[in-house]
Amino acid sequence: MNRPAGTRRDRRAAERRGRRAEALAALWLQLTGWRILARRARTAAGELDLVARRGDVLAFIEVKERATVEAGLEAVGTRQRARLIRAGSLWRARRDDLARLQPRYDLMVIAPWRWPLHVTGAFDADAPGLRDLI
Numbered sequence: 001m002n003r004p005a006g007t008r009r010d011r012r013a014a015e016r017r018g019r020r021a022e023a024l025a026a027l028w029l030q031l032t033g034w035r036i037l038a039r040r041a042r043t044a045a046g047e048l049d050l051v052a053r054r055g056d057v058l059a060f061i062e063v064k065e066r067a068t069v070e071a072g073l074e075a076v077g078t079r080q081r082a083r084l085i086r087a088g089s090l091w092r093a094r095r096d097d098l099a100r101l102q103p104r105y106d107l108m109v110i111a112p113w114r115w116p117l118h119v120t121g122a123f124d125a126d127a128p129g130l131r132d133l134i
Helices: 007-032 067-073 078-093
Strands: 035-043 044-055 057-066 102-110 118-121
Touching: 007 035, 007 044, 007 057, 007 102, 035 078, 044 078, 057 078, 067 102, 067 118, 078 102
Parallel strands: 057 102
Antiparallel strands: 035 044, 044 057, 102 118
16 A cells, blocks of 8 residues: 655654654753663553653653643543553563662653653552643
8 A cells, every 4th residue: 555655754754753852851851860761662562752760760751742731741542541551560570670669650741942841640540630730
C-alpha cells in the first residue's frame, strides 16, 4: 500500500519533535537533581520515554510536546496510562538493584515559550486529576 509522501514526512517531523522534547525533559530533570537511567526504554508492554532516579524514587516519565500545556496534560488517555504502568513494572522487574526504590509515574509537558512542567505522580490512583492543574 502506497502512502502519501506528506504522511511519511509528517511522521518523521513528529518523531524529531518528540526526540527534542525528550532531550529537553532529560536535561531539565538532570538540572533538578535526577539521574537518567534510560531513554526510550523498550518493554513488551511498550516504550518508556524516560526512566529517572532521585533519592529513593524511581520515576517512569512520559514526555508530551504540545502547543499548549493544557493540550499536553490532556494527551495521555486511560489506556496509555495503563500501558505505561505495565511497561514500568516490566522494566523495573528486570532490575533487581532498583527493587527497593519507590516507583512513580510522572508526566513532563513541553510547550513553546514555557518552562517544562513536571507533574509528579500523574498516573497514580490517588493523584489529583490532571485537569485540576490547568
